[in-house]
Amino acid sequence: MVRSAVDRDDGVMNTTSVLTATPAPMAPTGTALVAARDLTRIWGKGDAAQVGVADASLDVRRGELVAIVGPSGAGKSTLAALIAGIDRPTSGSLVVNGTRIDRMKIDRLAAWRGENVGIVFQDFHLLPTLTAIENVELAIELAQRSTGRRERRRRSIEALDAVGLGGYARRLPAQMSGGEQQRVGVARAMVTGAPLIVADEPTGALDRANGDAVHALLLDQARRGTTVVFITHDLDLAGTADRVVHMLDGRIDTIEGGRS
Numbered sequence: 001m002v003r004s005a006v007d008r009d010d011g012v013m014n015t016t017s018v019l020t021a022t023p024a025p026m027a028p029t030g031t032a033l034v035a036a037r038d039l040t041r042i043w044g045k046g047d048a049a050q051v052g053v054a055d056a057s058l059d060v061r062r063g064e065l066v067a068i069v070g071p072s073g074a075g076k077s078t079l080a081a082l083i084a085g086i087d088r089p090t091s092g093s094l095v096v097n098g099t100r101i102d103r104m105k106i107d108r109l110a111a112w113r114g115e116n117v118g119i120v121f122q123d124f125h126l127l128p129t130l131t132a133i134e135n136v137e138l139a140i141e142l143a144q145r146s147t148g149r150r151e152r153r154r155r156s157i158e159a160l161d162a163v164g165l166g167g168y169a170r171r172l173p174a175q176m177s178g179g180e181q182q183r184v185g186v187a188r189a190m191v192t193g194a195p196l197i198v199a200d201e202p203t204g205a206l207d208r209a210n211g212d213a214v215h216a217l218l219l220d221q222a223r224r225g226t227t228v229v230f231i232t233h234d235l236d237l238a239g240t241a242d243r244v245v246h247m248l249d250g251r252i253d254t255i256e257g258g259r260s
């Protein structure tokens, strides 16, 4: 592993070099990979204020598989976007993989996210003009700039193989089914070796068989030690998680399950 990162008190991660897909530096054993305290995300002010999430506190252990469930508008996507570093909270504190990200500047946050989080979207978000393998390679290119072209290709082929799409490398998204596109999405999320995968309804646009196949890939990632937080409306899929976070009206209502 040729990577070093130092977390300073101001929460800024100082990464000096990244040459491998080894997961980003670990927080000390036993600490949470995600530590959210009183996270609140509000848009607008006064009477016009829209509350996305209010006072959400949650610890996610390293290697844990956590499902977020709840009715439409409950704040699931808002919370997931905060944890993934796509969005920043209005207030509250958030430490992910040892780094405080709630006040991090947007450009730093983007760089941090590339190294630390793999994201799977409900509607895949593959770039339509890039082939399957190019979509996967791009994740490495953005997150780990010093990785050479051949190494990027090698790891991307490996990731596509891992999701059962070894033969689809040169296909464009439009030439693949939804299930296949989402498997490329999972390959892209895991190829950088990020310690955290956040998936917002990754099976929401898929039929049962394809949804189950994509979910199985996420379970496999969790089994290998990646922390996975996923949103679902499917209670069977939620039932596979170590813990289930129930959201209601922007708040964490109850948290079910869990090892002590």
Ligand SMILES: Nc1ncnc2c1ncn2[C@@H]1O[C@H](COP(=O)(O)OP(=O)(O)OP(=O)(O)O)[C@@H](O)[C@H]1O
Residues within 6 Å of the ligand: 043, 050, 051, 052, 053, 070, 071, 072, 073, 074, 075, 076, 077, 078, 079
């Ligand atoms: N950019 C935004 N500006 C204003 N309000 C927003 C914004 N994004 C989300 N909201 C509001 O925050 C609340 C929570 O939305 P969120 O998307 O997190 O719900 P959700 O639980 O993911 O719902 P769904 O199951 O339909 O995806 C909703 O009331 C929504 O209207």
Ligand SMILES: [Mg+2]
Residues within 6 Å of the ligand: 076, 077, 078, 200
């Ligand atoms: Mg949502």
